[in-house]
Amino acid sequence: MPNIKTLAQREEKEVRFTPGHTLCAGCAEPMVVRTVLNAIEEPVVAASPTGCLEVATSRFPGTAWNVPWIHVAFENAGAVISGVEAAYRALTKTGVVKKRIRFVVFGGDGGTYDIGLQALSGALERGHDFLYVCVNNEAYMNTGVQRSSATPRCASATTSPVGDEIPGKPQDRKDLTEIVVGHHVPYVGQAAVSHLIDLANKVERAMKFDGPKFLNVLTTCPLGWRTPRDSAIVQSKLAVETRYWPLYEVIEGKYKINYKPKQHVPVEEWLKTQGRFRHLFRDPKGKERIAEFQAAVDRHWNDLLRKEQCLSGDGAEQG
Amino acid sequence: MRKVMTGHKAVAEAMRQIEPDVVAVYPITPQSEIAEYYADYVHDGIVHTELVPVESEHSAMSACVGAAAAGARVMTATSSQGLALLVEVLYIAAGMRLPIVTALANRSLSAPINIHCDHSDAYLARDAGAFQVFCESAQEAYDYTLIAQRIAEHAKVRLPGIVNLDGFALTHTSQVVEPLEDAVAKKFVGAFQPVHPLLDTDRPVTWGPFAMPDYYFELKRAQQAAMEEIPAVFLEVQRAYAKTSGRAYGGFVDKYHLDDADRALVVLGSTAGTAKVAVDALRAKGERVGLLKVWLYRPFPYHEVAAALTHVKHVGVLDRAISFGAMGALYSDVATSLLRSATRPALHNYIYGLGGRDITAEQLEEVLTGLGKARPDEVLRYIGLRE
Numbered sequence: 001m002p003n004i005k006t007l008a009q010r011e012e013k014e015v016r017f018t019p020g021h022t023l024c025a026g027c028a029e030p031m032v033v034r035t036v037l038n039a040i041e042e043p044v045v046a047a048s049p050t051g052c053l054e055v056a057t058s059r060f061p062g063t064a065w066n067v068p069w070i071h072v073a074f075e076n077a078g079a080v081i082s083g084v085e086a087a088y089r090a091l092t093k094t095g096v097v098k099k100r101i102r103f104v105v106f107g108g109d110g111g112t113y114d115i116g117l118q119a120l121s122g123a124l125e126r127g128h129d130f131l132y133v134c135v136n137n138e139a140y141m142n143t144g145v146q147r148s149s150a151t152p153r154c155a156s157a158t159t160s161p162v163g164d165e166i167p168g169k170p171q172d173r174k175d176l177t178e179i180v181v182g183h184h185v186p187y188v189g190q191a192a193v194s195h196l197i198d199l200a201n202k203v204e205r206a207m208k209f210d211g212p213k214f215l216n217v218l219t220t221c222p223l224g225w226r227t228p229r230d231s232a233i234v235q236s237k238l239a240v241e242t243r244y245w246p247l248y249e250v251i252e253g254k255y256k257i258n259y260k261p262k263q264h265v266p267v268e269e270w271l272k273t274q275g276r277f278r279h280l281f282r283d284p285k286g287k288e289r290i291a292e293f294q295a296a297v298d299r300h301w302n303d304l305l306r307k308e309q310c311l312s313g314d315g316a317e318q319g
Numbered sequence: 320m321r322k323v324m325t326g327h328k329a330v331a332e333a334m335r336q337i338e339p340d341v342v343a344v345y346p347i348t349p350q351s352e353i354a355e356y357y358a359d360y361v362h363d364g365i366v367h368t369e370l371v372p373v374e375s376e377h378s379a380m381s382a383c384v385g386a387a388a389a390g391a392r393v394m395t396a397t398s399s400q401g402l403a404l405l406v407e408v409l410y411i412a413a414g415m416r417l418p419i420v421t422a423l424a425n426r427s428l429s430a431p432i433n434i435h436c437d438h439s440d441a442y443l444a445r446d447a448g449a450f451q452v453f454c455e456s457a458q459e460a461y462d463y464t465l466i467a468q469r470i471a472e473h474a475k476v477r478l479p480g481i482v483n484l485d486g487f488a489l490t491h492t493s494q495v496v497e498p499l500e501d502a503v504a505k506k507f508v509g510a511f512q513p514v515h516p517l518l519d520t521d522r523p524v525t526w527g528p529f530a531m532p533d534y535y536f537e538l539k540r541a542q543q544a545a546m547e548e549i550p551a552v553f554l555e556v557q558r559a560y561a562k563t564s565g566r567a568y569g570g571f572v573d574k575y576h577l578d579d580a581d582r583a584l585v586v587l588g589s590t591a592g593t594a595k596v597a598v599d600a601l602r603a604k605g606e607r608v609g610l611l612k613v614w615l616y617r618p619f620p621y622h623e624v625a626a627a628l629t630h631v632k633h634v635g636v637l638d639r640a641i642s643f644g645a646m647g648a649l650y651s652d653v654a655t656s657l658l659r660s661a662t663r664p665a666l667h668n669y670i671y672g673l674g675g676r677d678i679t680a681e682q683l684e685e686v687l688t689g690l691g692k693a694r695p696d697e698v699l700r701y702i703g704l705r706e
Contacts, residue, residue, distance in 0.1 A: 043520035047385070055529050060538075063525035068517040071527035072384050072411055079378030083343060083385025083393070084517060086369040090340035090391055093367050097390075097518050119381065122374030 002200045007038045014066070016044065021064035023056040026229030028193040028219040028236065029135050033106055035196045036133055036215075037067065039203035045088075046104045047081045049111030050074035052142040053135060077105045077112075078119035078132070085128045102207060103130035109150035110140045113176050124183040124212045131206055131213040134176065137221040145224040149174040152244075153296065154289055155276045157224070162279045167289075172296060180214045181250050187213040189249035193220065194236035198247055198258055205251070218245045226275020238270040243301045254313040257304060267297045321497045326489035329457040329496045330396070330422045330482070331356035333464035335366055336504035340391035340511075343371035343382035347401040348434045349486040350424040354396060376401035380408035380419070387417040388526045390516025392472075395419065398486060399426035402440040406447060412479045413448025414542060415527060416514075418471035419479040421449070422464065425588065425639075426486040427674040435675020436486040438587060439640040441616070442648045448542055449479040450549050451616040453587040455573075457494040460484040462566060463614075465499075468508050469556045475548040477514065483616070485589040487675065499564055507563045546618050553615055571620035573612040574627055576602060580609030581632040582690040583664075585624075585653055587613055590637065590671075590678055597683035608687045613649070624656040633690040634664040637702075639672045646697065671702035678703060 002010075016037040023030055029052065037044060045068045048054045054071045057064035072080045081103050091097040107116060112134040120132060139157050140146040147157035153172045156162045160169035180188050186209035191199040199217060206213035218239055220232040227235055239245040242265045247258040268290050271277040280286040324332070331353050334342070342361075344354040354372075361370040371386075373379045376397050383393045397405060402423060412419050428439040441451060452467055454460040460482065467480040484490060499507070515524040530538055553571065561567035573591065576598050577583055584594050591612035601608045611627050613620070628634055638647025645651070650668040657663040669686060672678045682702050 045389070045517050045520065058525055058528035060528040060530040060534050063528065065525050066523055068520055068523045069525050070385065070388050070517060071529075072381055073408060076378060076381035076408065079343075079373060079381035080385035082371055082373070082378070083341060083382030083387075084389040085385075086341045086343070086371045086382065087386035087389035087391035087393075088518060090367060090369040090386075091389075091518060094340070099520070101518060101520055118374060119378050122378055125374070126371065 002039050002204060003197060007035065007200055010038045016067045018064050018066055020062070021057040022059065023052065024223060026222040026232055027052070028137070028232040029053050031193050031196065032133065032135050032199070032217050032219055035199050036104060036106070036203050039200040040102050040104070040207055042100050042102045043067070044102050044104055045069070045084055046106060047071070047077050047084065048105065049077035049107045049116050050142070051108035051111050053106055053108065055142060074111050075115040076119045077107050077116055078121070078123035081105050081130045082123045082126060082128045085130055105130065105132045106135055107132065108142070109134060109136040109138060110148045112136070113150045113174055114148050121183065124180065124185050124214070127211050129210050129212070131203065131215065134214070134216045135219050136216055137219045137224060138173070139221070139224045141221045141224045150176065153293060154280060156279060157276070167279055167283060177216045183212070184253065185212040185214060186210075186252055187249070189215045190245065190247055191215055192218040192236045192240050192245055192247060194233045194240060195247060195259070202249060205249070224276065226278070227273060231273070235273065238265070238273065241265045242267040242270045242297065244270055244297050246301060246304055248304060248308070251313070253311060255304070255308040255311045256313070257308050267294050321495050323493050324457060324496050325352070325491055325493050326457040326460045326484050327352040327491070328356060329461035329498070330464050330484065332498050333461050333504070334394055335360050336499070336501050337392070337394070337465065337468050337508050338366045338505070339368055339394045341369045341371060341383070341386035341393040342395065343373050343379045343386065343393065344395050345373050345376045345379045345397070345401060347376065347398045349426060349490045350396045350398040350401065350422070352490070353422055353424070376405040377408060380405035380412060383419045384408060384412050384415065384417055387412070387419055388415065388517050390513035390518045392511035393419050394421070396422040396424065398424040399428055399440045403428060403443055406444050409444060409447040409449055409479060411527070414538075416477040416542070416545060417479060418477050420464065420467050420471050421479065421481050423481045423483050424486045424490045425483050433674040434486070436488050437639045437673045437675070438483070441481065441483050442640045442642065444481060445617060445648065448546065449481050450546070450618065451481045451483060452614055453483045453616055454489065455589055455591040455612060457489055457496050460489060461496055461498055462560065462564065462568070465504060465508060466556050466560055470549065470552055472511060473552045473556070476545055476552050478545055478549070483588060488589040503563060507560065549618050550615070550620065568614065571613070571615040571623045572627055573614060575610040575612065577609035577611055577627055577631070579607055581607045582687055583609040583611055583628065583631045583634050584683065584687065585611045585613065585634060585636045585649065587616060587639065587649060590639070593678055593680050594683050596680035597687060600680065600684055601687055606687075619652045619656075621652075621656040624653055625660050628653070628657060628664055629660045629662050631664045633667065635667045635669055635686050635690050637669050637671055641670055641673070646699065667700065669700050669702050676703055
């Protein structure tokens, strides 16, 4: 399993994602991209749908990508990588391509949870050999912090603002990780930018499988979350410690929670550090809403514990 | 060897001979049979092609773009709503200069839903940056699939192309077709030479970047320059095809009894066959009528259309789709062609055959007969419409 040293050595040998892009100060996305690319040993071809990452890394005539990379549109990264991978299979058959190449998509939550879900689902169902990494910062940050179906309940976004009538996003976020599990692909995982070695390990485990692999990686956005620029890791860590964002994986249908926080940290601790939830601490009804939020987090966590118990790799499901 | 086959089969045969590396396709009436024939070739191991049976036409073109950028030869086929769904990505394929050939089984657009032929879908893709060819017969659909592939992949062009064949009228009717021998067809199309393929991981390239106002305009101008190369390449490939097949198409337009005509029709696609019957009938009565069929619709052959029509007194341009709120799309192109001619015919625009409404030789005879009498004002006339 890769450690910081091996990741650094690989980067020293070949810088796959270069500095000089125009992602915001404090953005967590480059850490995810670098870690994923460095965790893969073989040559990589990457694709991205439209989004922050795409716009900030590919401004013509410059580029931050030192691996072959393609962007086509917002809703089709799953289909684009299907085509690239199909070309690879065809050209391997005819002997034009001779080496092992791996395929990775880096998509935001808008291009993955929402507009790109159909193309992703199609690619998963058809069994293309690729890794899809959802760089999930929980809203449409590229277009100015509009809500997506990955935006948590109560969060203030420009299309789910805190109004006099409706305070923030009324709905829960979609559980995309579990939607992908429903596609019965060999590897599905959830990771966070605060736990980079866990992320690298997950990439390495995932890449052992042929077929579709999926990683939902919580990243932070100082602009959209309204947090200080130096808080990405703290924010992400709090999301994990409060069990808001469990680190787990589903390998061939078997659940494994990679990290179980030793003590119970209320989700309020995570919420109160972010401007997008500030209203919850001012509004008289805020306490009630925070309690509902906590209940949803607990329910999700307990469901996950049960899934791990019933669907673990050690044969427990037979009982 | 001459064989009886449908337009679908003719296109599928050409595709089998081209043997693209990747075919990504989604079913839609009346295109589906092309995909079905091709799936048979793949599942019987006749071709090495990777078939990607995508979940939508949008993904079909997206997978084609990914595969073509990766360095593969790719093709697809679609119709109507499917074309409408994939047209977003067709613009991108053109912007990336990817030689993806699409067989378009022409069909009307919703609403109301209708599965039959008109050219609404082809007109929808008009400004995407793909070249477009219209076919009169299954033979032309076969020939132009091979020709289009070679044009699309020409070093000076490298753009997507659309081969139009009228839904049902061509796709589902059986005609005599004379395909080339497999080896001859393969040699004509040649090997695919990818440019900066993604799969060349030793030389990483960024495909589909983001361009601000400082570069976007110049990149689009360069795309137009590639489009402007097409007419010369089209003639060159037609000539090569004539040498290979013995079938000489001779240019961007097909002139039928036009040189001494004083009244003529301009059409796209299979209606040309019907129009030829009408012209023959009136010629038999001694009337000087003719027909201009346009093969190359985009880029539009303005000079050749003008040269073919300047001496004609009355021209009826037949559009098989409405360009809502404007004159017909083909009519507008023909009118533009004639703008700079010292002498030019009176132009009349007819809309016909929407949603598969029959068009008969008798109706076209009537149009040709009436051409000299109607006043050429800027109004749409309709053929075969109940009003």
